[in-house]
Amino acid sequence: MFKRNLKSLTALMLIVLMIVSMVTGCSQQSATTQKTEQQSSEKLYNAGTYTGEGKGNNGTIKVEVTFTDAAIESIKVIEHSETAGLSDPAIERIPTKIVEGQTLKVDAVTGATNSSKGIIEAVTSCVQQAGGDVESLKSAESQAIKEEAKSIEKEADLLIVGAGGAGLTAANAAMENGVENVILIEKLASFAGASSIAGGLAGGGSKLQKSFGLTDDSPEKIFMDIMKGGEYANDPRLTWLWANEMGPTLDWLIEDMGVVIENQFSNFPEHSVQRSYYVTGKSIKMLEVLAEKFEAAGGTLMMETEAKSLIMDGDAVVGAVAVDGEGNTVNIKAEKTILATGGFGNNPDMLSEALDGVLFYGASSSTGDGINMAKDAGAELKFMDYVKMYPQGIEVEPGKGRVATVHSMQTTQNTGAIYVNKEGKRVVDENLDFVSIKNATKKQTDKIIYLVMDQKAWDKWSVLANGDENSSAAGKFTFEEQEKWFNTPDGTPIFRRGNNIEEVAKSAGIEGVALKETIDNWNKMVAAGEDSEFGREELFTLDTNGTYYIVEQKLRFATTLGGLSINENFEVLNANNEAISGLYAAGENVGGIHGYESMPTCMLSWAVTSGKLAGESVAAALNK
């Protein structure tokens, strides 16, 4: 009886417990539902459509953002002057990421950082106008659902790392020569490596050169010019190979690949014959055409896929491990691997101390990845201390520069502007070639020369520096920036304006009395019709009354000349000069080809020629 009662009591308690838990569950559920409903009905914005502006790479980016009371509903980029091709991924993806995630905390698209930042800045302005909470949106985690990272296995006959001029030509040449399964991986979202921003390429011995009536170029002349340019420190075997293949490669790009190259580039004195050309639509167009051609031929192009290390089988390289844009690990097994990852100028750990104070203005992707991966596989490195250095850079952020060459050159050619050192003395004939200006800069104790301008000279420099819609971002200094830099609290970059010579000299840290003497002496020489100090021919007086301006001119570099040691088959060599099985290299990550100083238009020519030859070499090895 007692037992039966106990049983029914237990059953009763269970029923009570179930009812209690159901009620609690119900109330919890309704609390959650209520909260969500509350959230979605919470007024976060003043609904409507707003326009905002942000600063992109080439100028202003304008967006139109539509808000409901509770959400950012849509974003349209309505105006911009960003570079087609390079900025496309940012323009497509950043608005989507903001809307899907309902956050301003979105990562910039790799290779389109400034465009990404410009869009975010413009949307931020709209959020502000709509009365949204900018600060909390800047730290809000994305509401978009993220998939878990996985491991992906791939196999290829040939893996190429880096889709610049070298990688894309290697990929096409390999396929053209019968390699069937080629995978090309690129860490950026667009083809924004150094090749995309290069101006011109050499094509001595090409049909195009002959079409301009220049029939007297030859591999011998090309070889001697390049060797002389590199102070005879260049690898002669590779230089000879390149001198013979430079013209045929340009013909191949035009005829087989369909790249439009039809115009001559500047005629540089370093080339004994005019042999420089530029791609119609700029160099980025060449990369896009090559990529299309590669994919049309059946090649696999994987963007936003960054090689992290090489896969080794004993001493042989058999592919690479990469990480894709979603964070997945991609293991790519390949019989042959070509490294075409460009230079290392944007990796301070790899730069020699001699480059302290020399500004980098090259591609952000130039971080020496291929060189480091190959080094781990036993590769020998050479010429790692050498870069192609230029004068007339302005430090726009710590260690990073932009190019003031044309503005400064045209100002010194047409006004009385002069270059002085911090001791207030003139340093060079201001209108000499860039090597002379570079050497004059190198000689100074602070490795800086200063452009001294009266009002007339400044007016010229300032307008040229501001540029127009066609100006390259690497050489543009907007009026707003110029004004801002006159007033920066830490005085960087050295951009100074003063009511007179003494005042401007003092604020620039230049010896004022000496500068005054230098200017007086300059004016006397102009009056006498002869620059007895340096022999400059363009003589214009400097107005000694009125506002004066001083702008720094520092050394700068974009490309590195050091890297992997290779043989004529483009195989990477180890310290014993033996080929590392399965590993090849082309383009800027090869060291020593240019010697101590690369020739104008020869870096891009080397990238495409070495890429094509490396692709052919791999094809020959695989077809054996």
Ligand SMILES: Cc1cc2nc3c(=O)[nH]c(=O)nc-3n(C[C@H](O)[C@H](O)[C@H](O)COP(=O)(O)OP(=O)(O)OC[C@H]3O[C@@H](n4cnc5c(N)ncnc54)[C@H](O)[C@@H]3O)c2cc1C
């Ligand atoms: C501003 C500027 C102007 C120039 N002007 C000229 C000129 O007028 N004439 C001339 O001859 N040369 C010029 N150069 C130099 C020339 O552009 C380069 O030396 C040449 O284009 C290098 O080609 P590349 O294919 O070796 O490297 P890049 O074009 O840099 O290509 C390397 C590619 O590899 C990718 N990559 C890097 N690491 C990885 C990784 N781990 N995984 C996957 N992908 C990776 C990069 O994102 C990049 O797309 C200029 C350079 C700059 C920066």
